[in-house]
Amino acid sequence: MRFYxxxxxxxxxxxxxxxGNTNILVDAGMPGKAIDSALDSIDINPKxxxxxxxxxxxxxxxxxxxxxxxxxxxxxxxxEETWCAMEKSLGKVKEHNIKVLKENHVLIKDIDMINFxxxxxxxNPIGYTAICGNKRISIATDLGCFTEEVERNIKDSNxxxxxxxxxxxxxxxxxxxxxxxxxxxxxxxxxSNEACGNAIMNLLNGNxxxxxxGHLSKTNNYPDLAYETVTSVLKxxxxxxxxxVTITLADRKEPSSYIEF
Numbered sequence: 001m002r003f004y005x006x007x008x009x010x011x012x013x014x015x016x017x018x019x020g021n022t023n024i025l026v027d028a029g030m031p032g033k034a035i036d037s038a039l040d041s042i043d044i045n046p047k048x049x050x051x052x053x054x055x056x057x058x059x060x061x062x063x064x065x066x067x068x069x070x071x072x073x074x075x076x077x078x079x080e081e082t083w084c085a086m087e088k089s090l091g092k093v094k095e096h097n098i099k100v101l102k103e104n105h106v107l108i109k110d111i112d113m114i115n116f117x118x119x120x121x122x123x124n125p126i127g128y129t130a131i132c133g134n135k136r137i138s139i140a141t142d143l144g145c146f147t148e149e150v151e152r153n154i155k156d157s158n159x160x161x162x163x164x165x166x167x168x169x170x171x172x173x174x175x176x177x178x179x180x181x182x183x184x185x186x187x188x189x190x191x192s193n194e195a196c197g198n199a200i201m202n203l204l205n206g207n208x209x210x211x212x213x214g215h216l217s218k219t220n221n222y223p224d225l226a227y228e229t230v231t232s233v234l235k236x237x238x239x240x241x242x243x244x245v246t247i248t249l250a251d252r253k254e255p256s257s258y259i260e261f
Contacts (some may be wrong), residue, residue, distance in 0.1 A: 001135045003159050003259045006030075006038040008141070008214040008250035012060050015161060016044065016137055016255075019132040020107040026128055026139050027075075032067030034155065035104050038255050049107050053098070053115075054078035056122035056142065056218040057086035075099045075178075077106065077113070093199045116153040119144040120126030121188040129153055139151035141215040142163075144188040146147060146199040155203045159259050164213035164230055165184060165190035166220035174220050190215070193226045197233025203243055212257045214215045214250040 004016040016023070016039065023044060028035055039046050052065050052074055065086075069076050070093065077099040078086065099106075105114045110133075115126040120142040127140040127150065138154035141163040154160050171181055171192075184190050191199070195201035198209055213226050231247055241243060248257050 001130070001137060001159075001261060003137050003161075003212075003257070004042055004225050004255050005087075005161060005212060005214060005250035005257045006035065006255050007252065008256075009162070009216055009252035010060055010218060011252055012063060013141070013215065014038070014064075014243060016042065017137055018044075019110050021049045022111045022132075023049050024108060024111060024113070024130065027050055027055055027061040028052050028065040028068055029063050032061055034063040035068055035073075042255055042258075046074075046259045049074050051113075052076045053113055053128055054082055054086065055118070055127060055139070056120060057082050057089065058122060058142075059089060061142075062086050062089050066093055069093050069097050073097065077101055079115070079124050079126060081121070082126075085123040091235065093189050114153065116138065116149055117147075118142060118150060119147055119181065121186075127153065129157060132194075133192070138174055142189075143191045144186055144234035146191065146195060146202070151199075151202055155205060156207075157209070158207075158261055159210045159212070160203065161212045161214045161251035161257075162196055163191040163215045164193050164196040164221070164226040166192050166217045167222075167229065168192050170225075171217075171220040176219065184220075190217070193221065194233060196226075197230040200230065200234060200245065200247075201237055201239070204239065208244065208246070210246045210248070210259050210261075212248050212250050212259075216249070216252065
């Protein structure tokens with residue numbers, strides 16, 4: 001399987017997953033032209049995308065979904081509540097490309113896309129685990145807290161994109177208005193760097209994992225700070241970096257964190 005973070009952050013999110021036979025996007029939160037360009041840069045023809053799987057309706061996850069669906073005739077998968085919440089943002093989508101998730105999984109060729117609930121302030125937000133044979137890739141961002149359901153659904157994955165959104169002190173003393181700070185810090189907001197590190201401790205089960213820190217705040221975080229905070233938590237608990245777990249970061253502006261396994 002192959003994993004590419006095309007874009008990750010409050011400006012827009014889109015993840016590419018491939019088995020070689022099946023190509024999937026999780027979210028399309030940048031302009032259509034930017035997503036086409038990112039796919040082209042990793043030698044993927046957008047017309048070869050088999051489906052766009054939406055986590056929730058916020059604009060940084062759906063901005064380009066309608067455009068690229070119309071342009072390349074790609075199905076969009078989301079649960080009913082998310083479809084209702086995002087329809088106006090997408091614009092008109094061809095009837096045959098409207099795919100409503102009614103169960104917790106759907107098989108796309110040789111990839112089984114499992115969805116699970118995540119705690120975030122959206123209509124019915126979900127994360128995804130893509131399974132092909134015995135290989136698993138999970139996407140879990142926009143988490144107000146790290147729940148047992150999230151842990152249960154991603155702990156056996158080989159590759160995990162996990163939110164490391166903000167430094168709590170930067171957020172508290174930063175420029176955001178009080179209500180927005182309160183929302184981000186809530187159980188339906190976003191996961192802090194330290195909380196991300198603690199979450200990773202719960203995911204380590206003796207099998208090496210590649211964990212990508214994603215959805216970093218432009219205002220309340222720095223890539224180096226996210227990495228240092230997370231790895232400090234791990235080291236303090238006796239975790240051997242690059243042996244028990246490999247930690248990398250997803251870039252905000254361009255494809256990054258390519259992993260093939």
